[in-house]
Amino acid sequence: MQENDIKFLEDSFKKYYFEHFDLIHVPNRTSEREFGFQKFNSGMTRHISIKDDKELHLLLMKNIPSDVYCSNACYSFPDLPMSEKDWKEADLIFDIDAKDLNLECRKNHTISKCNECNEISTNAINCSKCNSIKLEKKSLPCKNCIDASKNEVSKLSKILTEDLDVQQNDIHVYFSGNEGFHVYVYNSQFQQLGSRERSELTDYIMFNGAIPETFGMKKFKPNRSLFPDFEEKGWRGRFSKEVYGSKSKRSKIISELITNGYSSFQKTLEDISGKIGAKIDPNVTMDIHRIFRLPGSLNSKSGLTKIFCNDFTKFDPYTEASFLSENSIEVTANCPVEFKLKNRKFGPYFNEKVSIPTYTAVYMICKKLATIS
Amino acid sequence: MLALGQDEIAKYPFLADAGQYLKDKGFTLEQFGTDPDLKSLVEKAFNRIEVAADGKIYHSDLIGDQASNQAALPREVFSFLLAIVLLKLSGMTTLIKRFALAEARRAEKYLEKDLANISDESKKQFAIRVIDDLFAVQIKKQDDFFVIPISDYLRHSINFHEREWKLINRHVEKGLVFLTPHETVRLIRKELGTYISSKIINAKTPPMISGFEEPVNKLISMSKKFATFTVTTGEYPPCIKHAIEILEKGENLPHSGRFMLATFLLSKGQSVEEIAPLFKNAPDYNERITLYQLNHLAGTSGSGTHYSCPSCEKLKTQNLCFAIPECDNIISPIQFGKKRF
Numbered sequence: 001m002q003e004n005d006i007k008f009l010e011d012s013f014k015k016y017y018f019e020h021f022d023l024i025h026v027p028n029r030t031s032e033r034e035f036g037f038q039k040f041n042s043g044m045t046r047h048i049s050i051k052d053d054k055e056l057h058l059l060l061m062k063n064i065p066s067d068v069y070c071s072n073a074c075y076s077f078p079d080l081p082m083s084e085k086d087w088k089e090a091d092l093i094f095d096i097d098a099k100d101l102n103l104e105c106r107k108n109h110t111i112s113k114c115n116e117c118n119e120i121s122t123n124a125i126n127c128s129k130c131n132s133i134k135l136e137k138k139s140l141p142c143k144n145c146i147d148a149s150k151n152e153v154s155k156l157s158k159i160l161t162e163d164l165d166v167q168q169n170d171i172h173v174y175f176s177g178n179e180g181f182h183v184y185v186y187n188s189q190f191q192q193l194g195s196r197e198r199s200e201l202t203d204y205i206m207f208n209g210a211i212p213e214t215f216g217m218k219k220f221k222p223n224r225s226l227f228p229d230f231e232e233k234g235w236r237g238r239f240s241k242e243v244y245g246s247k248s249k250r251s252k253i254i255s256e257l258i259t260n261g262y263s264s265f266q267k268t269l270e271d272i273s274g275k276i277g278a279k280i281d282p283n284v285t286m287d288i289h290r291i292f293r294l295p296g297s298l299n300s301k302s303g304l305t306k307i308f309c310n311d312f313t314k315f316d317p318y319t320e321a322s323f324l325s326e327n328s329i330e331v332t333a334n335c336p337v338e339f340k341l342k343n344r345k346f347g348p349y350f351n352e353k354v355s356i357p358t359y360t361a362v363y364m365i366c367k368k369l370a371t372i373s
Numbered sequence: 374m375l376a377l378g379q380d381e382i383a384k385y386p387f388l389a390d391a392g393q394y395l396k397d398k399g400f401t402l403e404q405f406g407t408d409p410d411l412k413s414l415v416e417k418a419f420n421r422i423e424v425a426a427d428g429k430i431y432h433s434d435l436i437g438d439q440a441s442n443q444a445a446l447p448r449e450v451f452s453f454l455l456a457i458v459l460l461k462l463s464g465m466t467t468l469i470k471r472f473a474l475a476e477a478r479r480a481e482k483y484l485e486k487d488l489a490n491i492s493d494e495s496k497k498q499f500a501i502r503v504i505d506d507l508f509a510v511q512i513k514k515q516d517d518f519f520v521i522p523i524s525d526y527l528r529h530s531i532n533f534h535e536r537e538w539k540l541i542n543r544h545v546e547k548g549l550v551f552l553t554p555h556e557t558v559r560l561i562r563k564e565l566g567t568y569i570s571s572k573i574i575n576a577k578t579p580p581m582i583s584g585f586e587e588p589v590n591k592l593i594s595m596s597k598k599f600a601t602f603t604v605t606t607g608e609y610p611p612c613i614k615h616a617i618e619i620l621e622k623g624e625n626l627p628h629s630g631r632f633m634l635a636t637f638l639l640s641k642g643q644s645v646e647e648i649a650p651l652f653k654n655a656p657d658y659n660e661r662i663t664l665y666q667l668n669h670l671a672g673t674s675g676s677g678t679h680y681s682c683p684s685c686e687k688l689k690t691q692n693l694c695f696a697i698p699e700c701d702n703i704i705s706p707i708q709f710g711k712k713r714f
């Protein structure tokens with residue numbers, strides 16, 4: 001990134017941090033958390049300990065970080081190297097990201113930037129100018145992306161509350177600042193679980209590894225009475241609703257399932273896993289030493305804020321997570337895809353000079369689709 | 374500490390305080406070595422170890438869960454306590470491990486029976502308390518099942534690799550997992566074995582007792598049978614033997630060698646738990662990491678990708694191959710020793 005672009009981003013980020021201390025707070029058990037941050041064009045600084053909001057705000061003003069992070073884990077010594085931190089427990093966290101959902105709409109709003117010649121196009125396989133296959137992908141997520149991610153969050157919360165006994169008010173959903181959501185679970189029975197146990201939980205939530213016997217199907221002499229009822233709780237109930245469709249079809253479908261046999265049943269389980277399982281990123285949940293973007297901080301992939309979703313169903317990140325100034329600025333934009341921010345349409349821009357609000361300029365510069373003129 | 378009745382001590386003798394028990398009954402260890410009437414109990418104890426070493430479960434004089442006669446109860450307990458004394462005097466860890474395992478299996482049967490007991494509530498409550506006291510697992514009765522918090526379930530079930538133990542294949546509701554008595558006890562099997570063996574290992578070794586020399590010597594020679602590493606059953610190819618030797622000597626086996634060994638043994642049907650101890654002597658051994666890596670190779674965690682053993686050709690380039698004539702015409706260590714047509 002060019003120097004004047006960085007300067008512009010830093011100025012905008014600094015202004016945001018200065019004006020929005022109200023949005024940025026240290027989490028509970030502050031002194032047991034590990035903090036970290038990154039500056040534009042430089043590496044990660046980790047293993048920092050912070051004692052309160054004041055110290056955090058000072059760090060923001062002093063360093064003007066591009067990204068700020070905080071651990072979900074609590075340690076005795078958060079500022080020591082990993083092996084000496086003495087891990088105590090960690091909040092359960094889930095990451096749901098539109099890019100992992102295999103959405104049809106993705107190809108319409110994914111831009112490729114050629115690493116060889118900097119050509120920008122919507123061609124996904126190779127550069128339309130020099131044919132290179134070294135492409136950097138930039139996505140400008142659309143409403144469909146957000147709706148699909150929200151749907152996964154809803155599936156996840158249902159499983160959490162119904163099966164795993166998590167209280168609804170202990171589930172906090174944040175927009176990640178780019179293309180998805182981070183779901184935090186507090187005060188659960190899972191706080192002290194290690195990585196392997198959490199990995200089992202993710203398989204449960206994603207509906208991975210189910211065997212036919214669990215749903216009543218046996219290899220030999222299957223017995224109709226073992227198949228789930230429509231009203232059952234947990235996965236057997238979700239299976240029924242997905243596979244039978246309605247209560248009245250139960251009997252007919254069970255006959256079909258038995259006729260088709262065991263391996264076909266296994267295949268059915270794998271097929272429905274994508275529909276009824278919640279599509280979380282299992283690696284994020286398994287990692288008990290990770291640092292996560294701090295709520296209230298800016299995401300340097302977009303200039304949008306990682307923000308708590310007060311009214312999740314109505315939440316629209318592209319209006320509610322954009323806090324940067326309206327002040328106009330002139331940039332050279334090369335963004336062949338149209339996008340919406342704060343209810344305004346922008347683009348497409350084809351390598352042209354345009355005057356746009358700061359929040360839009362930051363959004364495009366963060367995605368390397370514009371530079372300060 | 375749990376209050377133990379006669380019956381319970383006979384079923385779960387490892388819960389008793391050995392020294393206290395002998396004192397209460399008015400005996401000293403020395404008497405068992407000399408008194409002709411008591412000497413048969415030392416033989417019984419020896420027999421108990423012998424059966425365990427053979428991988429079988431000691432068949433007790435308890436009928437169902439009642440002693441056949443009042444005298445049988447203390448004999449059960451004495452033979453267990455004396456077996457520990459013999460084991461301590463022999464100092465043979467392999468025997469202790471085998472004995473603990475067999476005793477765990479035996480206790481498992483009683484626990485399961487007690488949990489399922491519908492006519493005697495006190496037996497059930499006792500079993501529930503044993504499980505809670507020893508393993509900090511709180512189980513509760515709910516209809517025909519026992520329920521345990523998901524987090525407790527996971528801590529134990531992750532050591533199992535059969536798919537029916539995956540949480541997804543369990544009846545889960547409101548943060549609880551539903552188990553049958555059999556499954557409840559199966560869940561803590563490993564910990565039960567560990568509990569018993571650590572109790573034996575931590576017990577004080579008494580000085581040699583006159584009259585005990587003969588069974589102790591017999592135990593020492595018996596344990597030689599098990600001295601070689603248990604995984605080396607069947608004829609393994611030289612590359613694998615070589616890798617096992619290096620590890621047993623506590624020398625460093627390169628990553629490629631560990632990968633070969635682990636994938637080979639996994640493909641021979643060994644479980645992650647059986648393989649993990651092989652790496653114990655490695656200079657950089659870390660149990661958690663080893664298990665994690667083995668599970669990864671076995672495809673039981675995360676990605677689900679299952680790794681297979683490298684080809685002989687690949688192993689040659691990694692200097693791991695020590696081909697002998699029997700290696701002719703095979704392309705992977707897996708094929709070693711199989712008849713070819």
Ligand code: SF4
Pocket residue numbers: 610611612613684685686688689693694695696697700703704705706709
């Ligand atoms: S030929 Fe194959 S089996 Fe024989 S030592 Fe070499 S790698 Fe092992």
Ligand SMILES: [Zn+2]
Pocket residue numbers: 114115116117118119127128129130131132
């Ligand atoms: Zn190019």
Ligand SMILES: [Zn+2]
Pocket residue numbers: 103105106109141142143144145146
């Ligand atoms: Zn989209």
